[in-house]
Amino acid sequence: MPFAIRPQPCWLVLQEGDWLGCGRCWGRAVWLAAQLWGEELAAGAVTEGPPVIVRAETPCVEMCCVRCGAWWVDPVSGLRLHGVSEGEARSAAVVDGWVGEVCPECVAAAGMS
Numbered sequence: 883m884p885f886a887i888r889p890q891p892c893w894l895v896l897q898e899g900d901w902l903g904c905g906r907c908w909g910r911a912v913w914l915a916a917q918l919w920g921e922e923l924a925a926g927a928v929t930e931g932p933p934v935i936v937r938a939e940t941p942c943v944e945m946c947c948v949r950c951g952a953w954w955v956d957p958v959s960g961l962r963l964h965g966v967s968e969g970e971a972r973s974a975a976v977v978d979g980w981v982g983e984v985c986p987e988c989v990a991a992a993g994m995s
């Protein structure tokens with residue numbers, strides 16, 4: 883299984899019901915919400931208000947590559963990323979170059995991109 887369930891539920895950052903990301907702790911979620919909202923406003927988005935932070939009912943899932951076992955991580959911080967569900971993790975990882983459950987390195991090696 884390329885997915886691992888996190889030991890604890892995250893704090894989720896939601897904008898009008900859409901999941902934007904999550905924080906492992908309250909402080910991190912607040913920081914992330916501020917960042918994301920700032921980006922939206924800077925991009926000219928009209929929102930109904932700042933993102934809201936809610937406690938996840940179920941723990942998030944982390945994903946690792948089905949070929950090499952590398953975790954899906956933040957390219958900047960190196961921290962493991964996660965999605966609210968397997969489907970969310972898969973679609974969120976696309977922006978980092980993942981194809982399904984295969985990491986960018988393996989995608990490049992296999993000439994899949």
Ligand SMILES: [Zn+2]
Binds near residue numbers: 893905
């Ligand atoms: Zn999470």
Ligand SMILES: [Zn+2]
Binds near residue numbers: 984
């Ligand atoms: Zn890989």
